[in-house]
Each structure stands twice: as structure tokens, then as C-alpha cells.
Amino acid sequence: MSELTPAAKNVKVLIVDDAPSMRSLLMAILKSFGIKNIYEAGDGAAALSLLDARDVDLIVCDWEMPKKDGLELFHDIRKNDTYSEVPFILVTSMSEVDKVKIALKAGVEHYIVKPFKPDTIFNKINAIFPEPQE
Numbered sequence: 515m516s517e518l519t520p521a522a523k524n525v526k527v528l529i530v531d532d533a534p535s536m537r538s539l540l541m542a543i544l545k546s547f548g549i550k551n552i553y554e555a556g557d558g559a560a561a562l563s564l565l566d567a568r569d570v571d572l573i574v575c576d577w578e579m580p581k582k583d584g585l586e587l588f589h590d591i592r593k594n595d596t597y598s599e600v601p602f603i604l605v606t607s608m609s610e611v612d613k614v615k616i617a618l619k620a621g622v623e624h625y626i627v628k629p630f631k632p633d634t635i636f637n638k639i640n641a642i643f644p645e646p647q648e
Contacts, residue, residue, distance in 0.1 A: 517547075518547050518548060521548070522640055525572050526553070526572070527553070528555065528565070529544075529554045529555070529559040530553075530575040530627065532576065536576065537545045541554065543592065553570065556579075558581060559582045565611060571643075572600065574605060576604075576606065585620060590618065601624065603625070603626060604622045604646055605626045605630070606627060
């Protein structure tokens with residue numbers, strides 16, 4: 515694993531997960547990549563409130579959560595003109611083909627299955643925020 519692209523290092527990331535331990539793990543992974551601007555929310559409803567107060571460049575969200583799950587949050591975000599274009603990584607333990615198809619059909623472009631390695635997140639972020647072409 516090399517370094518994140520300069521564009522990726524400066525992103526503002528929102529981590530959404532109902533498990534504090536998973537939020538902490540994701541935060542530690544992102545910080546190890548050099549990402550400094552990280553926000554967190556414990557569910558989709560809290561994430562929407564935070565999005566009204568903060569600009570973010572990337573959302574990393576668990577699928578299975580109370581109040582508003584990751585797919586519901588994805589739909590809400592895509593309907594909102596303010597953050598409809600924000601890249602969204604859905605993180606889940608659901609690896610069944612049918613679940614992946616549901617996410618893809620809904621328009622989710624970035625999907626990570628738990629358990630994952632830090633390299634997986636690193637590669638996703640670099641793919642979303644590549645080096646600018648000269």
C-alpha cells in the first residue's frame with residue numbers, strides 16, 4: 515500500500531455505523547492513511563442531521579442499522595440536491611449475491627464486505643479520488 519492521492523488525503527469523510535467499535539476501527543484506518551477530517555454518526559437519521567451541518571466528500575456507511583439503515587440513507591442522500599453526488603461506500607456483512615444485487619440495483623457503486631482489510635478501503639478511496647490527469 516502506497517500513499518493516498520493528494521485529492522483523497524484532503525477528503526472530509528462521514529462514517530455511519532451503529533457499532534462504536536466499527537466506527538473507531540474505520541476512523542483509525544482512515545487516520546492511518548493521512549485523512550484528518552472525519553465525522554461520525556451512529557445511524558442514518560443522525561447522519562442526515564450531520565450532513566445538514568457539515569460538508570462531506572465521502573460517506574462510509576454500514577448497511578444494517580436501527581432507525582435508518584444504510585440503503586435507506588443512500589436513497590435519502592441521492593434525493594437531496596445538496597449531497598446527491600457525494601460518493602457512498604456501503605459496508606456490510608451481507609455478502610449474499612441477492613443482497614449485492616439489491617445494492618447495485620439501488621445505485622450503490624462502492625460496496626465492501628466485512629471482514630475487510632485496510633487495503634480494501636485504501637483502494638476504494640483512491641479509485642473514487644484519483645490523481646488529476648495533466
